[in-house]
Amino acid sequence: MSSQLDQFLDVILALGVVLAVAHLCGRLVQFVGQPKVVGEMVSGIMLGPSVLGALAPEWSAAIFTTEARSAIFMLSQIGLSSYMFLVGCDIDIALLDRSMARRAAALSFAGIAPSMILGGACGVMFFEALADDSQRSNVWQFAFYLGSALSLTAFPMLARILEEHRLAATPIGVLALFAASIDDAVAWCLLPLIVALAESRSIAHGFLPILGALGFVALCFFVFRPLFAFVGRKVEARGALLQEEFALVIVLLLVVIGLTDRIGVYSVFGGFVLGACMPRSAALLAAIRANMYQYVVVFFLPMFFASTGLGTEMRLLFAGGLLIPFFTILFVAFFGKYAVCAAAMRASGFSWRDASALGGLFNARGLMLLIFANVGVHHALIGKSVFALLVTVAVITTAAAMPIFDWSQRASRSSRLASPCSPVQARTRT
Secondary structure, eight states: OHHHHHHHHHHHHHHHHHHHHHHHHHHHHHTTTOOHHHHHHHHHHHHSTTTHHHHOHHHHHHHSOHHHHHHHHHHHHHHHHHHHHHHHHHOOGGGOOHHHHHHHHHHHHHHHHHHHHHHHHHHHHTHHHHOOTTOOOOHHHHHHHHHHHHTOOOHHHHHHHHHHTTOTTSHHHHHHHHHHHHHHHHHHHHHHHHHHHHTTOOHHHHTHHHHHHHHHHHHIIIIIHHHHHHHHHHHHHHSSOOHHHHHHHHHHHHHHHHHHHHTTSOHHHHHHHHHHTSOOOHHHHHHHHHHHHHHIIIIIHHHHHHHHHTTOOGGGGGSSSOHHHHHHHHHHHHIIIIIHHHHHHHHTTOOHHHHHHHHHHHHOOHHHHHHHHHHHHHTTSSOHHHHHHHHHHHHHHHHHHHHHHHHHHHTOTTOOSSOOSSSOOOOOOO
8 A cells, every 4th residue: 555655646746747847838938939838848858858867867767757657648648639629629610611621632732742752852861870770660661751750740739829829710720720630640641551561561451540540530420420419409408518428528538549549540630530520519519628628738738748758868869970960851841841831822822921821830740740759769660869850850840830920920910810812701719
């Protein structure tokens, strides 16, 4: 019993430190014009071996015991998936008309193809410099992996940024989120293929998660959606959400988290699809948000940032002659996302200012790239030095998103990113 109590106290201490540091960093970065979520992301890195582990290894070991790390990891997975469920609930598919759907497809393609090609070229060019003893992949597998990694957009981070600026429900917010969801879905479908090749398994085996994902989407829209519609009608008539009904929502959310991980698709998309399939019942969605939002954002999401930061060693970036590959890949990351996406949106009818703002947001890679990097390390596709490189790219591109966004807005006071040059009309929610 004493041992269990000690473990409990260790976990409580670690959770308290994570929350305190995350919210302190979140407040500090707001003073320099960054979204709070960027500070929370940096806080995870500060608590890991990059800062705390390097400056005070005894403190780090005492605070983040094996049991505490395990608890943080489990809470992080629940928290991120729950947040993306709430994002899905806020997505109004009705706003995605035919014109908007074409723009979302164009933006997604512009964000994927050039980044994959340029990232793959960097993989071939720097394979010898970036190769690690633990790396299982050959030059072409490594190039495929690096190109896929650079094609990512920080879907959860983008959602937080749009939410903080009250743009998530506007047409431009819906466009960015749908395009980012397509972008990341493609990248995560490619990852099983890369892992299968690295482990000398058949390519056909890598397609199994894709088929499973399609079946999961069908399950959500043809089984769960009618069930939620029934609950929504009850809530509309009653004017309140019962505890049993809210419990049903939570149980189904936990089911899809486990199910999507089981079929090989990251659980964040399970949460998002479940939220997106919710009927647009105002009373039901308002009740779910009122019951979940604050606790998910205040408690669970910092666990996700901490879990990732605890596995990041950024000091490796400055060892082994990585600076030239790093700056080249960083340039490719910016050009492949910001410049190409902005040009694609300009060609589809947006003003240059709005196209620049979208390109800046789409360039943020955040912790989705960190997750991708963690998978690469786990399957020996990359070594720790490449992992550190990808972490740094994720931090810089995400931190640059809002300065580009704000600069694009300030370019003209008359352009408030409410609509593109086409007839789509909407107001930013205030």
